[in-house]
């Protein structure tokens with residue numbers, strides 16, 4: 565099977581190559597990026613592959629194309645690539661709210677991997693902070709029902725790609741010699757700081773990252789009216805996003821019932837510990853493919869409650885991007901995708 569990877573030199577693209585290499589799939593990779601990277605070399609399963617500048621001809625014969633080259637690239641090229649024969653699995657925000665494009669997290673809504681006749685053969689990967697949120701929310705929804713979600717995120721600089729990583733590294737290094745470079749990627753210095761909004765802020769005061777979490781979560785969980793209150797914060801960490809989540813359930817539960825659910829939930833690594841040294845942190849979780857849930861608790865002094873609190877953390881470049889995309893590819897390659905017959909009959 566031939567698989568194109570567009571954006572292969574980027575923060576997400578590099579992880580896609582690792583995840584594809586670790587998958588059991590028998591694949592030939594076509595590694596593409598911008599003209600800036602023409603001739604760069606990547607390793608795939610011990611073989612050196614030359615990166616080529618993107619052109620549609622190079623993707624001929626690819627059954628799948630994984631894309632992480634940004635929203636503009638995607639809007640300009642995804643349809644063309646899918647018309648040339650590839651199923652496109654796209655990491656950007658370009659197609660996530662298009663009702664004809666499935667928005668999929670394999671543990672949550674694999675049945676949405678369907679294409680209607682005549683629709684684009686594009687699948688959207690959700691935003692990194694959405695993916696790790698919907699995995700535990702979906703388990704709670706299916707077991708108890710959910711009515712309201714309050715989430716505050718703590719998001720690393722790799723969420724902004726290679727340029728975010730470089731800016732934090734340069735500011736940290738420069739800080740102690742009084743040569744800290746001024747911010748270029750972020751609106752204020754990110755080193756030793758917290759930025760209380762991610763991306764642009766709209767006139768009503770919500771930032772785009774908050775809008776993405778809210779709209780994508782509602783779509784994936786098929787709860788269009790779910791009330792979600794989100795606050796997204798950029799932190800001076802290199803990798804992994806953490807989220808402090810409070811959920812109001814449709815019925816009261818005990819702590820044991822909630823823990824039992826997370827213990828058996830698909831895709832979740834549940835840490836049932838009150839020892840702070842065992843709690844999952846960005847440095848503990850970096851490079852891992854799971855969604856980690858810990859600090860599960862009810863409101864203070866409650867024996868049972870319809871409110872539940874927890875901490876969820878995942879590697880934004882892995883499960884938040886590359887791993888989710890490769891899992892979608894694995895599902896499709898195994899035949900887990902079909903034509904939507906309802907639409908086919910229309």
Ligand SMILES: NC(=O)c1ccc[n+]([C@@H]2O[C@H](COP(=O)([O-])OP(=O)(O)OC[C@H]3O[C@@H](n4cnc5c(N)ncnc54)[C@H](OP(=O)(O)O)[C@@H]3O)[C@@H](O)[C@H]2O)c1
Pocket residue numbers: 570571572573574575576577596597598599600601602618631632633634635637655656657690691692722723724725726727880881884885
């Ligand atoms: N970082 C995350 O946690 C995360 C999570 C979920 C989704 N995403 C999304 O994934 C996409 C990539 O993010 P990233 O963090 O990997 O960014 P990045 O580190 O800046 O990498 C961007 C990649 O896109 C390539 N590229 C840019 N313009 C191109 C063009 N015109 N033609 C072909 N390739 C082009 C770059 O190639 P060169 O190296 O040649 O410039 C590079 O390989 C974005 O849409 C982002 O929103 C990111």
